[in-house]
Amino acid sequence: MTTDSIKWFWYASPQTFFPLAGTIARVCAVLAAILTVAGLYVGFFVAPTDAQQGEVYRVIFIHVPAAWMSMFIYVVMAVWAAVGLAFNTRLSFLIARALAPTGALFTFIALWTGSLWGRPTWGTYWVWDARLTSELILLFLYFGFIALQAAIDERRRADRAGAVLAIVGVVNVPIIYYSVKWWNTLHQGASVSFSKAPSMAATMLTGMLLMALAFWMYSIAVAMIRVRCEIAENQGQTTFSEAQPPA
Amino acid sequence: MIALARALVGRDLLLAWRRKSDVATALLFFIIVASLFPLGIGAEPNLLRAIAPGVIWVAALLSSMLSLARLFAADHADGTLEQMLLGAAPLGVVAAAKAAAHWLVAGLPLVLIAPLIALQYDVAADLYGVLALSLLLGTPVLSSIGAIGAALTLGLRGGGILLSLLVLPLYVPVLILGAGAVEMAAAGLSPQGQLLLLAAMLIVAAAFAPWATAAALRISLE
Numbered sequence: 258m259t260t261d262s263i264k265w266f267w268y269a270s271p272q273t274f275f276p277l278a279g280t281i282a283r284v285c286a287v288l289a290a291i292l293t294v295a296g297l298y299v300g301f302f303v304a305p306t307d308a309q310q311g312e313v314y315r316v317i318f319i320h321v322p323a324a325w326m327s328m329f330i331y332v333v334m335a336v337w338a339a340v341g342l343a344f345n346t347r348l349s350f351l352i353a354r355a356l357a358p359t360g361a362l363f364t365f366i367a368l369w370t371g372s373l374w375g376r377p378t379w380g381t382y383w384v385w386d387a388r389l390t391s392e393l394i395l396l397f398l399y400f401g402f403i404a405l406q407a408a409i410d411e412r413r414r415a416d417r418a419g420a421v422l423a424i425v426g427v428v429n430v431p432i433i434y435y436s437v438k439w440w441n442t443l444h445q446g447a448s449v450s451f452s453k454a455p456s457m458a459a460t461m462l463t464g465m466l467l468m469a470l471a472f473w474m475y476s477i478a479v480a481m482i483r484v485r486c487e488i489a490e491n492q493g494q495t496t497f498s499e500a501q502p503p504a
Numbered sequence: 505m506i507a508l509a510r511a512l513v514g515r516d517l518l519l520a521w522r523r524k525s526d527v528a529t530a531l532l533f534f535i536i537v538a539s540l541f542p543l544g545i546g547a548e549p550n551l552l553r554a555i556a557p558g559v560i561w562v563a564a565l566l567s568s569m570l571s572l573a574r575l576f577a578a579d580h581a582d583g584t585l586e587q588m589l590l591g592a593a594p595l596g597v598v599a600a601a602k603a604a605a606h607w608l609v610a611g612l613p614l615v616l617i618a619p620l621i622a623l624q625y626d627v628a629a630d631l632y633g634v635l636a637l638s639l640l641l642g643t644p645v646l647s648s649i650g651a652i653g654a655a656l657t658l659g660l661r662g663g664g665i666l667l668s669l670l671v672l673p674l675y676v677p678v679l680i681l682g683a684g685a686v687e688m689a690a691a692g693l694s695p696q697g698q699l700l701l702l703a704a705m706l707i708v709a710a711a712f713a714p715w716a717t718a719a720a721l722r723i724s725l726e
Contacts, residue, residue, distance in 0.1 A: 401673060404670075408657070425649075426673075
């Protein structure tokens, strides 16, 4: 039991995590490439054409996994931030910081592909639907997190302030989602209903799940590469400051 | 602890009283923003009546947010905040008292002046009560959530703009429920649901936001 806990904390140090992050990044990048090819193949060539929407529906193979990742990454980010605040581990803050741009990217992709799909299907690029609106607000939350960290020069304060913001944000996400949903039903704006789940061909589901796994692997790989950059950058700064002659 | 909170609120109110122009500026901002909409959209009474709750609420949001930047700034500049941090009093109580004082200075005047704006927008007189009540319940939530943002951005360059980016997305539920309550009443339905949810948000925010603010203050002053 004691050896287990030692192993856990062994990798909590940025220096020992650095090579492990490299290995994880390489493995996940390869897996992401394979899964993307497989997922896109299933999505574009194997899955049947939708009876009602035609070929347009194929955007879901990117749109839905991106939307899942956008929400999931925010939660993961907040969890790492909370771990960092609770245990004061530098690495947790580094992971939270590394995840934010990827999460924002997926949020943007989900919004973008959604509007591309909406134009031929609903006849408009944007409706104030509950999901679209809360996804947009999620994007603002990501931007807030990134902007706060970018505005603070001192790393320790930036990490911890960002962590508080991420935790406050994650508490608010469900409240925002439900209030927007309620607002939407009150306004009777778009007469589009997502809620009835269409029965989906098994190949469509396979394609979507493959793409979701591919996005997972991509997110992990990119986050690990970013963590490595951050560690290397900090390392560089320390040696540089140590090399300074005493004033 | 109650005495401490009361002393802090009293001190902030006295400071605000000595610098009345700050309070007046936020209030004038609220009135001016609300007056700009008819100029931009057109003074068609039906249209104005329809957008009135939303406009008043958005103006309240912006006005409350603008005065947030000053919440801790003066105390931070003259070192008072550090003394509060070092003092024996729980920092959460200090944060709650500061947020309460902010509401009394920047939120309560909005509640009182809102019927005047509603008059300009030709809102039916029986909606004034709901409007005032929704603002009365909602603006303290704005102050307590905003205090977290103010504490996080304390002493940063471009703090004001950054603060709006952090805080405005978190204000969305309050805006939806607050404006929604008035719209429900305008449609002849009971606004009770929205008002109760606003009250619930107020309770949750009052209970948890001061501790988040205290954590943020500790981080910012480290």
